[in-house]
Amino acid sequence: MDYQKRIKKLQKRLKRNKLDALLITQPENRRYLCGYTDGDHGITETSGVLLVPAGSEPIFMTDSRFTLQAKSEISVAKVEQYPRGLLFKLQELLPSIKIKNLGFESHYTLHSTAAKLKETGEKAGFTVHPVSDMIEKMRIIKDEGEIEAIRTSVQLNEQVFRQAYRQISEGMTELELAMLIENTMRKLGASKPSFDTIVASGTNSALPHAVPTTKKIKMGDMLTIDMGLVLNGYCSDMTRSFCYGDNSKKYKKIHRIVREAQLAAMKAVKAGVRGCEVDKAARKVIKKAGYGDYFGHALGHGVGLAVHEGPGVSPRATRKLKEGMIITIEPGIYIPGWGGIRLENMGVVRADGFEDFNSDTTQLDL
Amino acid sequence: MDYQKRIKKLQKRLKRNKLDALLITQPENRRYLCGYTDGDHGITETSGVLLVPAGSEPIFMTDSRFTLQAKSEISVAKVEQYPRGLLFKLQELLPSIKIKNLGFESHYTLHSTAAKLKETGEKAGFTVHPVSDMIEKMRIIKDEGEIEAIRTSVQLNEQVFRQAYRQISEGMTELELAMLIENTMRKLGASKPSFDTIVASGTNSALPHAVPTTKKIKMGDMLTIDMGLVLNGYCSDMTRSFCYGDNSKKYKKIHRIVREAQLAAMKAVKAGVRGCEVDKAARKVIKKAGYGDYFGHALGHGVGLAVHEGPGVSPRATRKLKEGMIITIEPGIYIPGWGGIRLENMGVVRADGFEDFNSDTTQLDL
Numbered sequence: 001m002d003y004q005k006r007i008k009k010l011q012k013r014l015k016r017n018k019l020d021a022l023l024i025t026q027p028e029n030r031r032y033l034c035g036y037t038d039g040d041h042g043i044t045e046t047s048g049v050l051l052v053p054a055g056s057e058p059i060f061m062t063d064s065r066f067t068l069q070a071k072s073e074i075s076v077a078k079v080e081q082y083p084r085g086l087l088f089k090l091q092e093l094l095p096s097i098k099i100k101n102l103g104f105e106s107h108y109t110l111h112s113t114a115a116k117l118k119e120t121g122e123k124a125g126f127t128v129h130p131v132s133d134m135i136e137k138m139r140i141i142k143d144e145g146e147i148e149a150i151r152t153s154v155q156l157n158e159q160v161f162r163q164a165y166r167q168i169s170e171g172m173t174e175l176e177l178a179m180l181i182e183n184t185m186r187k188l189g190a191s192k193p194s195f196d197t198i199v200a201s202g203t204n205s206a207l208p209h210a211v212p213t214t215k216k217i218k219m220g221d222m223l224t225i226d227m228g229l230v231l232n233g234y235c236s237d238m239t240r241s242f243c244y245g246d247n248s249k250k251y252k253k254i255h256r257i258v259r260e261a262q263l264a265a266m267k268a269v270k271a272g273v274r275g276c277e278v279d280k281a282a283r284k285v286i287k288k289a290g291y292g293d294y295f296g297h298a299l300g301h302g303v304g305l306a307v308h309e310g311p312g313v314s315p316r317a318t319r320k321l322k323e324g325m326i327i328t329i330e331p332g333i334y335i336p337g338w339g340g341i342r343l344e345n346m347g348v349v350r351a352d353g354f355e356d357f358n359s360d361t362t363q364l365d366l
Numbered sequence: 367m368d369y370q371k372r373i374k375k376l377q378k379r380l381k382r383n384k385l386d387a388l389l390i391t392q393p394e395n396r397r398y399l400c401g402y403t404d405g406d407h408g409i410t411e412t413s414g415v416l417l418v419p420a421g422s423e424p425i426f427m428t429d430s431r432f433t434l435q436a437k438s439e440i441s442v443a444k445v446e447q448y449p450r451g452l453l454f455k456l457q458e459l460l461p462s463i464k465i466k467n468l469g470f471e472s473h474y475t476l477h478s479t480a481a482k483l484k485e486t487g488e489k490a491g492f493t494v495h496p497v498s499d500m501i502e503k504m505r506i507i508k509d510e511g512e513i514e515a516i517r518t519s520v521q522l523n524e525q526v527f528r529q530a531y532r533q534i535s536e537g538m539t540e541l542e543l544a545m546l547i548e549n550t551m552r553k554l555g556a557s558k559p560s561f562d563t564i565v566a567s568g569t570n571s572a573l574p575h576a577v578p579t580t581k582k583i584k585m586g587d588m589l590t591i592d593m594g595l596v597l598n599g600y601c602s603d604m605t606r607s608f609c610y611g612d613n614s615k616k617y618k619k620i621h622r623i624v625r626e627a628q629l630a631a632m633k634a635v636k637a638g639v640r641g642c643e644v645d646k647a648a649r650k651v652i653k654k655a656g657y658g659d660y661f662g663h664a665l666g667h668g669v670g671l672a673v674h675e676g677p678g679v680s681p682r683a684t685r686k687l688k689e690g691m692i693i694t695i696e697p698g699i700y701i702p703g704w705g706g707i708r709l710e711n712m713g714v715v716r717a718d719g720f721e722d723f724n725s726d727t728t729q730l731d732l
């Protein structure tokens with residue numbers, strides 16, 4: 001990954017916004033800019049903060065627990081410790097490198113921390129300015145290195161799915177299957193699931209965000225599995241619906257409608273097309289088949305270092321898709337009391353179309 | 367748990383602080399007040415927010431995904447949905463129940479959210495006021511129901527340790543042992559580890575916060591395991607150091623010093639004694655033995671719904687301990703290039719002494 005290039009791009013934006021520096025606290029943004037792989041243990045326990053001045057070398061600040069790792073991973077910034085805490089550090093550091101206007105990530109800084117930062121600035125002679133989405137907007141377009149990393153994450157996710165699929169047996173609970181999937185992810189080299197795995201059987205599958213229960217899977221059950229993993233920091237996200245045992249006629253019919261909607265949406269994707277137009281292509285198929293009221297959520301979302309990020313792919317997404325954006329395409333039909341079917345693939349927006357990263361169509365084409 | 371009593375106590379504090387209501391966003395505080403068990407998926411994805419007016423019934427607000435669970439768990443508050451988001455909901459709700467001064471948890475509200483909350487207040491006729499630690503101060507003293515829940519959590523943690531201990535074998539990696547421990551926790555009924563399990567072997571154990579690696583455990587290695595679990599919402603936290611195989615003479619000597627320091631600290635605990643005095647009792651033993659420079663961290667911390675909470679037990683902890691506080695006592699000696707030994711027990715402060723919740727002394731008395 002070309003961190004130097006990303007830093008330079010950010011520095012240009014800082015100058016344009018008349019900021020002398022930006023303090024980066026959001027873990028994915030931090031990783032994006034300097035390659036530091038550690039996450040935070042919640043917002044109250046950071047594993048480090050990156051300061052990017054508009055005109056000089058970035059400085060990564062952390063405590064003694066993370067210093068060795070930071071030094072071994074980060075080449076684009078000096079690594080320094082804050083033995084007396086971040087605020088003391090900034091109080092000394094910022095005047096010495098002539099930072100007068102400091103931006104901070106408003107969407108990943110606690111109100112109480114921002115208040116203390118402001119006080120520190122009053123003592124040390126700098127002012128603080130809330131910034132939103134500056135790095136998120138950079139992250140939305142992926143370079144080829146990132147595209148490759150995401151493709152590999154999707155491929156591993158499919159491999160995990162296939163292994164787990166072969167081990168489904170009658171009487172296994174939804175929770176056991178979810179645990180099996182997550183353990184297999186780790187065994188095959190993923191660092192963790194990118195979100196809590198969904199396994200929903202029978203009528204539970206009518207809930208798009210079902211949580212796995214101790215309900216036992218039995219022959220003939222409909223199943224929806226929504227799963228994703230993190231590999232080298234990059235997320236995957238995939239949903240498969242299928243029957244354990246034989247497909248009923250109704251099941252097959254609805255499954256085909258969902259797949260047709262997915263293919264129609266994929267066909268609609270290319271650079272310059274709006275997210276809402278892609279959403280509409282899928283929704284039209286489902287509506288025409290008479291199930292328009294049973295598809296309540298957005299068609300898709302962006303994926304990258306975070307499993308949910310820009311761009312949106314929904315009826316309200318009026319922005320144009322650009323080359324290098326990664327999106328999911330996940331139409332579904334959910335019938336209360338019967339069950340639900342969702343099919344989710346991921347891929348990259350290209351100048352002339354959609355490049356689907358999922359290759360296994362076993363559960364797609366019934 | 368007597369949620370009604372807790373709510374009433376909070377309402378008194380609100381009146382004293384001239385607040386008409388408090389908006390509770392911090393997951394442990396929310397659980398403490400109404401019994402809702404779900405956590406958040408990070409600060410950007412809440413699973414619900416509790417509004418406690420100073421003079422009327424609390425209202426728990428969430429989205430459709432969590433409504434059923436909230437209704438089944440919460441008896442102390444009405445459950446309502448915010449289909450258009452929390453801010454819209456507050457804009458309608460607060461004027462209707464005459465809330466003019468709204469407190470919010472400054473230490474668990476994003477700067478950007480607080481800014482939007484303020485804007486909403488300007489439209490709807492209420493002002494917002496940052497509040498810190500109001501509920502944390504209530505949580506620091508545990509009632510007998512909580513003490514019992516924490517004791518049970520510690521006992522299960524010891525049981526997990528014993529099972530895992532028997533399965534340690536030569537060639538197993540630190541990471542494998544950590545996974546074994548965490549899987550055993552779940553198998554025996556814990557909802558999750560209360561923090562990332564530490565397994566440090568050989569010289570790695572010289573780092574108090576070592577992260578498990580793929581280093582293989584071999585005969586004669588020193589091992590430090592720091593582990594805790596969550597059971598019914600309440601955390602445990604325990605550290606054991608021992609040798610895999612025979613103890614060397616030096617190992618035994620230092621282990622005994624650490625244990626002696628731990629026992630001295632336990633003897634110093636009772637209601638009315640300052641945290642720093644307890645810390646000093648342990649530190650004195652280690653200093654006297656000539657290892658004062660090798661014990662760099664605080665002696666202990668409070669534990670409850672969070673694994674790290676008040677009170678502090680450190681050289682700077684000048685506040686007096688009170689009956690019903692739960693604390694850890696965890697002295698350690700860390701010698702770079704050789705290794706480290708830490709022993710951590712947990713228990714409750716009583717009027718006349720310390721009640722140790724750990725009962726298994728196999729790895730303590732060498």
